[in-house]
Amino acid sequence: MKKPENIMTPAKEHDSAGSGEIAAASAPQYRIGNGYDVHALAKGLPLIVCGVEIEHSKGCIAHSDGDTPLHALCDALLGALALGDIGKHFPDKSEEYRGIDSKILLTKVCEMVKDRGYRLVNADITIILQSPRLSPYTDRMRQTVAGVLNCDLSRISVKATTTEHLGFTGREEGISAFATVLLERSSA
Numbered sequence: 001m002k003k004p005e006n007i008m009t010p011a012k013e014h015d016s017a018g019s020g021e022i023a024a025a026s027a028p029q030y031r032i033g034n035g036y037d038v039h040a041l042a043k044g045l046p047l048i049v050c051g052v053e054i055e056h057s058k059g060c061i062a063h064s065d066g067d068t069p070l071h072a073l074c075d076a077l078l079g080a081l082a083l084g085d086i087g088k089h090f091p092d093k094s095e096e097y098r099g100i101d102s103k104i105l106l107t108k109v110c111e112m113v114k115d116r117g118y119r120l121v122n123a124d125i126t127i128i129l130q131s132p133r134l135s136p137y138t139d140r141m142r143q144t145v146a147g148v149l150n151c152d153l154s155r156i157s158v159k160a161t162t163t164e165h166l167g168f169t170g171r172e173e174g175i176s177a178f179a180t181v182l183l184e185r186s187s188a
């Protein structure tokens with residue numbers, strides 16, 4: 001019979017070097033993570049959302065391609081495994097990441113998740129943008145994200161909303177995104 005996990009001994013879930021990383025032997029079966037990201041919008045820049053280029057007069061000011069929901073998703077995946085955030089792994093001062101396709105960043109984060117013995121159960125993404133309406137694009141966004149994560153489409157949710165003209169997103173000064181993920185252990 002499988003020994004029940006004792007939630008009162010969290011120290012055993014970490015390696016002896018004290019790095020705070022999860023040790024495989026006693027790692028929890030499930031881990032949850034959330035991520036949030038914002039980018040300012042400016043005229044004449046490309047607007048890339050979940051790997052899909054959106055027709056619009058404005059795009060994101062960013063060191064990378066400014067794919068806000070993919071950054072939130074990376075942060076959610078990293079957060080689920082307590083691996084820090086996207087800025088720690090891909091510094092925005094680094095020339096290596098200037099203008100980089102965020103799908104490449106997401107691929108690298110997925111490798112980290114896999115290396116630590118976890119896989120995605122599901123991801124739920126909410127994009128907040130006043131204009132244009134993203135509903136015509138959300139199916140393509142889901143397909144793009146599922147393709148990068150190499151998972152079934154049913155595991156990826158992409159939703160879009162506005163803030164009814166309130167706040168910085170409502171004034172069309174920026175775009176923001178939330179992502180929530182659940183991971184499960186893929187190895188003993």
Ligand SMILES: [Zn+2]
Pocket residue numbers: 037038039062066067068071
């Ligand atoms: Zn970002």
